[in-house]
Amino acid sequence: xxxxxxxxxxxxxxxxxxxQRQQCDTCPLLQFHRLCERIExxxxxxxxxxxxxxxxxxxxxxxxxxxxVVMRASxxxxxxxxxxxxxSLRTLYxxxxxxxxxxxxxxxxxxxxxxxxxxxxxxxxxQPKLGQLKSRAKRSLTESLEGIWKGGSRARxxxxxxxxSGSSASIDTVSSSQEQPCLDDPLPAPNGPLRPxxxxxxxxxxxxxxxxxxxxxxxxxxxxxxxxxxxRRANTFxxxxxxxxAEYSLGYTPKTQKAATSASSKLIRHYSVSSDTPHQSxxxxxxxxLSSFDVEExxxxxxxxxxxxxxxxRVATPQKSAENMGMYKLHLECGNTPEGRQAHFSPVGFGGxxxxxxxxxxxxxxxxxxxxxxxxxxxxxxxxxxxxxxxxLKASESNxxxxxxxxxxxxxxxxxxxxxxxxxxxxxxxxxxxxxxxxEIIHAALAQGVPRQHRGEVWKFLSEQYLLRQTxxxxxxxxxxxxxxxxxxxxxxxxAILIDLGRTFPTHPYFEESMGPGQLSLYNVLSAYSVLDxxxxxxxxxxxxxxxxxxxxxEEDAFNMLTFLMFDLGLRQQYKPSMTAVQIxxxxxxxxxxxxxxxxxxxxxxxxxxxxxxxxxxxxxxxxSQYPLGFVARVFDMLFLQGPEVIFKVGLSLLGSHKLLIMQxxxxxxxxxxxxxxxxxxxxxxMEKTVNQVCEMDLTKQxxxxxxxxxxxxxxxxxxxxxxxx
Amino acid sequence: xxxxxxxxxxLIVIGDSTVGKSCLIRRFTEGRFAQVSDPTVGVDFFSRLVxxxxxxxxxxxxxxxxxxERFRCRSITRAYYRNSVGGLLLFDITNRxxxxxxxxxxxxxxxxxxxxxxxxxLVGHKCDLEAQRQVTRQEAEKxxxxxxxxxxxxxxxxxxxxxxxxxxxxxxxFALVRSGDITIQEGWExxxxxxxxxxxxxxxxxxxxDRRCLC
Numbered sequence: 001x002x003x004x005x006x007x008x009x010x011x012x013x014x015x016x017x018x019x020q021r022q023q024c025d026t027c028p029l030l031q032f033h034r035l036c037e038r039i040e041x042x043x044x045x046x047x048x049x050x051x052x053x054x055x056x057x058x059x060x061x062x063x064x065x066x067x068x069v070v071m072r073a074s075x076x077x078x079x080x081x082x083x084x085x086x087x088s089l090r091t092l093y094x095x096x097x098x099x100x101x102x103x104x105x106x107x108x109x110x111x112x113x114x115x116x117x118x119x120x121x122x123x124x125x126x127q128p129k130l131g132q133l134k135s136r137a138k139r140s141l142t143e144s145l146e147g148i149w150k151g152g153s154r155a156r157x158x159x160x161x162x163x164x165s166g167s168s169a170s171i172d173t174v175s176s177s178q179e180q181p182c183l184d185d186p187l188p189a190p191n192g193p194l195r196p197x198x199x200x201x202x203x204x205x206x207x208x209x210x211x212x213x214x215x216x217x218x219x220x221x222x223x224x225x226x227x228x229x230x231x232r233r234a235n236t237f238x239x240x241x242x243x244x245x246a247e248y249s250l251g252y253t254p255k256t257q258k259a260a261t262s263a264s265s266k267l268i269r270h271y272s273v274s275s276d277t278p279h280q281s282x283x284x285x286x287x288x289x290l291s292s293f294d295v296e297e298x299x300x301x302x303x304x305x306x307x308x309x310x311x312x313x314r315v316a317t318p319q320k321s322a323e324n325m326g327m328y329k330l331h332l333e334c335g336n337t338p339e340g341r342q343a344h345f346s347p348v349g350f351g352g353x354x355x356x357x358x359x360x361x362x363x364x365x366x367x368x369x370x371x372x373x374x375x376x377x378x379x380x381x382x383x384x385x386x387x388x389x390x391x392x393l394k395a396s397e398s399n400x401x402x403x404x405x406x407x408x409x410x411x412x413x414x415x416x417x418x419x420x421x422x423x424x425x426x427x428x429x430x431x432x433x434x435x436x437x438x439x440e441i442i443h444a445a446l447a448q449g450v451p452r453q454h455r456g457e458v459w460k461f462l463s464e465q466y467l468l469r470q471t472x473x474x475x476x477x478x479x480x481x482x483x484x485x486x487x488x489x490x491x492x493x494x495x496a497i498l499i500d501l502g503r504t505f506p507t508h509p510y511f512e513e514s515m516g517p518g519q520l521s522l523y524n525v526l527s528a529y530s531v532l533d534x535x536x537x538x539x540x541x542x543x544x545x546x547x548x549x550x551x552x553x554x555e556e557d558a559f560n561m562l563t564f565l566m567f568d569l570g571l572r573q574q575y576k577p578s579m580t581a582v583q584i585x586x587x588x589x590x591x592x593x594x595x596x597x598x599x600x601x602x603x604x605x606x607x608x609x610x611x612x613x614x615x616x617x618x619x620x621x622x623x624x625s626q627y628p629l630g631f632v633a634r635v636f637d638m639l640f641l642q643g644p645e646v647i648f649k650v651g652l653s654l655l656g657s658h659k660l661l662i663m664q665x666x667x668x669x670x671x672x673x674x675x676x677x678x679x680x681x682x683x684x685x686x687m688e689k690t691v692n693q694v695c696e697m698d699l700t701k702q703x704x705x706x707x708x709x710x711x712x713x714x715x716x717x718x719x720x721x722x723x724x725x726x
Numbered sequence: 727x728x729x730x731x732x733x734x735x736x737l738i739v740i741g742d743s744t745v746g747k748s749c750l751i752r753r754f755t756e757g758r759f760a761q762v763s764d765p766t767v768g769v770d771f772f773s774r775l776v777x778x779x780x781x782x783x784x785x786x787x788x789x790x791x792x793x794x795e796r797f798r799c800r801s802i803t804r805a806y807y808r809n810s811v812g813g814l815l816l817f818d819i820t821n822r823x824x825x826x827x828x829x830x831x832x833x834x835x836x837x838x839x840x841x842x843x844x845x846x847x848l849v850g851h852k853c854d855l856e857a858q859r860q861v862t863r864q865e866a867e868k869x870x871x872x873x874x875x876x877x878x879x880x881x882x883x884x885x886x887x888x889x890x891x892x893x894x895x896x897x898x899x900f901a902l903v904r905s906g907d908i909t910i911q912e913g914w915e916x917x918x919x920x921x922x923x924x925x926x927x928x929x930x931x932x933x934x935x936d937r938r939c940l941c
Contacts, residue, residue, distance in 0.1 A: 496794065499744045506762035540743075540765045540794045577796040608915075612805070616768030625764050669773050669787070676770075 028096035044078035051085045062092055406510050406551040407452045409629035412687045415449035427457050433464045447695045450637050456552035462640035463564045483556045486528035493530040493538035497523055504543040521555045522546055528559055539575035541620030548624050548632055569643050574619055585619050586611045588706040592652050600659045607668045614675045618651050627680045631687045638694055645703055649694040654679055731775060731785040731920040735899055738806055740831050741816030742824040743793030746851045746882055751788050753882040754892050766792045769806055776896050784896050807838035811916030812845040812899045819850045820858040846875045847895040854881035
């Protein structure tokens with residue numbers, strides 16, 4: 001808004017200075033103009049004061065006439081009174097102006113002389129400059145139009161009543177006589193930007209800026225977009241270029257008014273269409289005035305202007321190039337229309353020419369306008385589409401980058417091409433979520449590896465297969481709340497989640513940036529899950545599971561897979577606040593060791609090393625907090641296929657294969673150190689071996705038996721003590 | 727094999743999540759400050775020798791526990807309270823809530839430790855962040871006094887008072903052991919003798935376990 005205002009006032013100042021150069025200071029209408037300028041923007045009360053001051057400068061008779069008019073109308077408010085005063089003052093000045101005579105012909109000669117000079121200078125300039133000048137010319141037209149609209153807005157301050165009271169004919173007469181000073185201007189025409197603006201021999205050039213200008217003004221002043229008032233006031237204000245001869249001043253007939261009204265209302269509509277979308281029309285280089293203008297303005301857009309400012313900048317003009325504009329216009333005038341100088345009228349002042357001419361011009365301009373706007377809008381739509389595509393492209397590029405970033409880990413069991421094809425075939429199954437695929441095939445393929453780039457999709461596929469085979473649904477307390485809805489709810493675990501964000505894969509490029517995309521997604525998924533499952537809420541360790549999912553899946557998919565793991569595969573048991581499940585798991589692991597690797601078990605027992613010393617992270621983070629990602633990804637592959645007992649298998653396999661290494665150590669510290677830091681860094685071959693073992697193992701029965709054992713033991717152990725406590 | 731310790735003390739470090747338990751222990755045992763560390767899921771432990779008097783070395787076995795509440799409910803860390811002789815109770819001086827929870831931590835420790843008792847040291851951590859301080863030294867000292875604890879302010883980042891905190895606690899425990907207030911007991915891991923082969927451990931094991939402490 002401020003920018004707009006500044007631009008307005010600049011345009012007006014510029015105009016003013018030119019006007020003053022070319023008009024005689026004693027012109028009564030000029031005085032009236034100055035009065036108008038003074039009261040512009042004032043409150044009704046201040047305006048009244050200003051008008052009273054001004055009235056004091058009038059002679060008694062004039063004062064009386066004004067007073068009479070006002071009294072007769074008996075205004076109800078200051079505003080109304082001001083309007084009346086202005087109206088009568090205007091009539092007064094118009095009368096005065098009609099008796100204010102200047103010698104005209106002499107000045108016209110000067111203008112005529114000046115014109116060819118400018119033309120010559122211009123011809124010497126190179127062709128490419130033409131386009132530049134064109135656009136500048138257009139700008140200057142636009143600007144003059146601005147001035148007009150500015151005047152129009154002032155007319156509002158002045159009131160419609162006042163305008164109505166003056167007959168249109170009288171206005172025209174006066175305004176044309178007001179132009180006389182223009183011709184008094186001693187300066188050669190090319191230097192006076194005002195004069196070049198009159199060069200409307202080419203209606204195209206005239207129309208295109210007028211097509212651009214109204215939006216700018218109607219935008220901030222939509223309230224006063226009453227076309228009539230604007231135009232009429234505009235007429236008074238900026239008709240200065242119109243030559244003084246009565247012949248040229250007859251144009252402002254009701255007919256042309258009507259045409260102009262329809263044109264401008266159309267413009268407003270056009271504008272509203274294009275305002276739906278930020279202006280971005282540097283596409284076309286073809287459509288001469290509009291597009292060349294746009295191209296030149298395009299850099300301005302990049303400075304972060306609002307779309308309104310952008311529109312404005314497209315229309316408004318840098319002041320510097322005024323002189324060049326002037327030259328170019330003169331060139332147009334002289335080159336295109338021999339009688340151009342006579343056809344002086346400002347863009348909106350359609351009446352500024354012979355009666356027959358304006359009508360023709362308006363018709364043409366209407367068509368032209370439509371055509372121009374149609375093209376402009378088309379171009380904008382095209383450009384926006386391009387920008388959208390660009391954004392998409394960028395997004396997909398960054399997705400690719402992210403994907404590369406996310407999946408930057410050493411694969412365990414690198415997937416061969418044939419196996420990849422098998423996976424791709426399975427993933428591409430039509431109606432996939434409803435089709436059962438032979439488990440043997442899946443098992444075989446999984447044992448041979450999963451292609452990194454399809455891993456997320458493979459997990460989704462495995463979860464679908466699992467659900468297809470489930471007879472009883474273990475879905476969450478399904479209130480069918482969507483992920484988006486869950487995200488909007490506040491989680492009571494927010495704090496707990498937040499403090500773990502920076503501690504989840506803190507060295508992984510995707511997660512390391514504080515509140516970067518990785519951490520943000522992590523937060524979203526964990527927060528949504530804690531809302532979905534208030535009993536579990538958030539438990540340390542979950543951040544790693546979620547992190548691994550996020551490295552392979554989009555946020556919402558990751559959330560869905562987390563929900564699948566937690567509810568369908570039952571992982572949530574171990575995260576419940578009592579953590580009883582973890583205790584059971586520790587017992588089960590201990591028992592498995594005892595059964596499968598008795599010597600190791602004894603060795604550990606000797607050092608009083610229970611699984612609770614090293615195994616909780618295995619279960620609670622699915623190995624993700626200690627082991628390399630390639631290995632963890634393989635654990636996840638098997639987890640999706642076989643369920644949570646995979647953790648036992650992996651743990652047992654790891655301990656079993658490194659029995660000798662562990663048994664070389666016989667202190668608590670060193671053994672735990674081996675298990676915690678050496679095992680995770682044993683290298684790909686060892687990892688692959690472990691994974692292969694796991695694929696072959698089946699512990700279901702044992703695990704069930706041990707769980708029952710635990711319950712029995714627990715009951716035995718606690719019953720007496722519970723009893724004694726009571 | 728010269729670094730033979732007189733006693734081994736098992737210490738436990740407790741306190742709210744993110745008060746800096748792991749960082750403090752790592753600064754003490756590894757001499758470095760870890761900018762980033764995983765949340766402790768379950769328990770971790772570290773060890774280091776401390777010389778409390780010339781020639782008198784104590785081996786400290788320091789247990790790091792998960793800060794999140796559910797981890798200390800009976801299941802995972804419970805056993806480690808019972809087998810500890812001393813503890814550092816950490817709060818974050820820039821986090822008032824962690825200070826307010828000190829009482830709860832003490833209560834919990836007490837309930838798990840029975841019939842033994844733990845010598846606690848109250849530690850106001852992250853004292854390098856003076857500008858963000860939310861807990862004054864006075865009120866922390868007052869609280870510590872009310873529970874018969876010492877109070878130390880430390881910073882793992884700037885290595886302020888870290889040695890001091892552990893050494894002070896070790897000296898206090900050593901004095902109690904010497905005076906007989908704390909005795910070595912079978913089936914209790916809190917204090918072990920390094921010289922006298924006890925019933926559970928052979929002297930051979932003792933020297934072997936020393937090996938790691940040298941690293």
